Amino acid sequence: MAHLKRLPVDPAEPNRPDEPATTDDSALRRSHPALRTAVINIGLGWHALVRELFEQLPRNVIASRITEKDGELQVVLVGRPEGSDEALWRAAELSRYTCVVCGEPGEVVVRRGWMKAVCELHAAAWTPNAPIPG
Numbered sequence: 001m002a003h004l005k006r007l008p009v010d011p012a013e014p015n016r017p018d019e020p021a022t023t024d025d026s027a028l029r030r031s032h033p034a035l036r037t038a039v040i041n042i043g044l045g046w047h048a049l050v051r052e053l054f055e056q057l058p059r060n061v062i063a064s065r066i067t068e069k070d071g072e073l074q075v076v077l078v079g080r081p082e083g084s085d086e087a088l089w090r091a092a093e094l095s096r097y098t099c100v101v102c103g104e105p106g107e108v109v110v111r112r113g114w115m116k117a118v119c120e121l122h123a124a125a126w127t128p129n130a131p132i133p134g
């Protein structure tokens, strides 16, 4: 019977697009009721950004997904609360200049077709291990 073997992941290695972010989301989840049941798959570097975003949104908002897509923060809310579009757009824009690994200033780096917002240090260490997209 053929089966795929999972390669061990080095915890010192920055997040790769094919691996879930190896971060502890519990503090972020506790910071806002909207985040309790959301799917969260971002690096630690963006946690402060997400926290700030939810401080601007109505208290009764509920998030379904907080993810990284093409080097940008993607937040999916349940419904579309009034006034949320601009806050979401601003957070996404800001995420493009914030290292997803450490939160330092960075920019979107493209490597083998994958995009990731990283600082100089983490850009040097990042090698996408996933197949080339498209």
Ligand SMILES: [Zn+2]
Pocket (backbone or CB within 6 Å): 099, 100, 101, 102, 103, 104, 106, 118, 119, 120, 121, 122
């Ligand atoms: Zn960094």
